[in-house]
Amino acid sequence: MMKCPVCHHTSYTRTSRYLSAQTKEVYYQCQNMSCSTTFKTIESVDKIISEPLLKKQTRILETSQ
Numbered sequence: 750m751m752k753c754p755v756c757h758h759t760s761y762t763r764t765s766r767y768l769s770a771q772t773k774e775v776y777y778q779c780q781n782m783s784c785s786t787t788f789k790t791i792e793s794v795d796k797i798i799s800e801p802l803l804k805k806q807t808r809i810l811e812t813s814q
């Protein structure tokens with residue numbers, strides 16, 4: 750969820766699509782009836798905080814070769 754950039758009211762997702770495995774384009778519409786601004790955002794993975802141990806070990810093996 751992203752607040753409306755015009756009136757800072759709650760907005761809801763109209764539609765979204767993945768641009769890549771870690772990046773998503775999202776279209777929002779403001780829920781404030783007197784505003785109704787539509788806008789889009791680009792959301793992406795900034796950092797993986799934790800991941801399954803097996804996946805992490807695989808990644809370490811891949812990078813050490």
Ligand SMILES: [Zn+2]
Nearest residue numbers: 753756779784
């Ligand atoms: Zn608004």
